[in-house]
Amino acid sequence: MAEIAIRNVYKIFGREPRKALAMARDGIDKAEILAKTGCSVGLNDVSLTIGASRIFVIMGLSGSGKSTLVRHINRLIEPTSGEVRVDGRNVLDLAPRxxxxxxxxxxxxxxxxxxxxxxxxxxxxxxxxxxxxxLGKAEADPIGMKWIETVGLLGYENKYPHQLSGGMKQRVGLARALAADTDVILMDEAFSALDPLIRSDMQDQLLQLEKNLSKTIVFITHDLDEAVRIGAEIAILKDGRLVQVGTPQDILHRPADDYVARFVRRHAGALEADHG
Structure with missing residues (x-):
């Protein structure tokens, strides 16, 4: 089990990150920073705690910073400032090995x-x-077959990716993450390219797996219906800022501002049906 703590993370893209960082800390908005420095603010002072052994959803529209944020957890992206801790260990302090x-x-x-x-x-x-x-083939293959069966792909183990549908490929990606047996699984818009019925099936499968496994799953989406359906807790980003963190009920009944309230009004029927 792994708790993730993200503290005061800023990410600036551009040639003058320090100047842009100082402006962001002074409360200057993203558009003005871009105009004056040519830098884009990807994340702006984001802090949140992701509890262990649950599905935590990070959502927002395109450009909100959600994919940038999740890539800080495994340090595919380096922050301009701040820290990321997994089980108390600061990921940013890790040497290459x-x-x-x-x-x-x-x-x-x-x-x-x-x-x-x-x-x-x-x-x-x-x-x-x-x-x-x-791990040798004789030891690894039974582990792989276990998860191939779990995600419903038994009989396809010797097929190649080009022989699979989009939904099947996504199941392979999920099985690979599960076979790795890590405490944390990051899922970046993992179901967004799928047809609605396949997407719903994958959501069901993820929820079932979450019941049986002690994994911390960080799931990125731009779809509030999906976030509410699978998330124990939801964080909403806008323009690189954290707008609200809460349970689906919090998002529905206590939106933090007009931005969240507009999302809720658009999706109120589905939210009420699932979490009323």
Whole structure:
């Protein structure tokens, strides 16, 4: 089980990050910082705690900073300022060797674009993390087959990605993350490219897995219906700022501002049906 603590994280993209950071700390808005420095503020003083063994959803519209934020957890993106702690350990202090070990054993990721290796079979993709750790084929393959069966792909283990539908590819990505047996799974818009029925099925499967596994799952989406359906807690970002964190009931009944309230009005029927 792993708790994630994100503290005062800023991310500035551009050639004058220190100047832009100082402006952001002074409360100058994103548009003015861009006009005066040419820098884009990806994250602006974001702090939140993600509890262990639950599905925590980070949502917002395109450009809100949600994908930027999740990539700080496994340090695919370096912050301009702030810290990220997983189980009390500051990820930003890890030396290159320790960071590789952290990514191999502590955090796995499921991408929107599937991220499968086309020259490897389903089984070879699923066990990749275990093989990188040095586990032999005889030991790794049964682990892979267990998760292939769990996500409903038994019989497809020797197929290649080009022989699979989009939904099947997404299941392979999920099975690979589960086979890696990390405490944290990051899912960046993992279901957004899927057809509605397949997407609903994958949501059901994720909820079922969450009941059976002690994993901390950070799920990124721009869809409030999806966030409310699967999330124990939801964080909403706008223009790189954290607008609100709360349960689905909090978001529905106590929106923090007009931005959140507009989301709620658009989706009120679905929210009430699932969490009324």
């Amino acid at each position: 320790d960071l590789r070990e952290f990514r191999n054993r502590s955090v796995s990721m499921v991408f929107q674009s599937f991220g499968l290796m086309p020259h490897r079979t389903v089984l070879q993709n699923v066990v990749y993390g275990q093989r990188v750790r040095g």
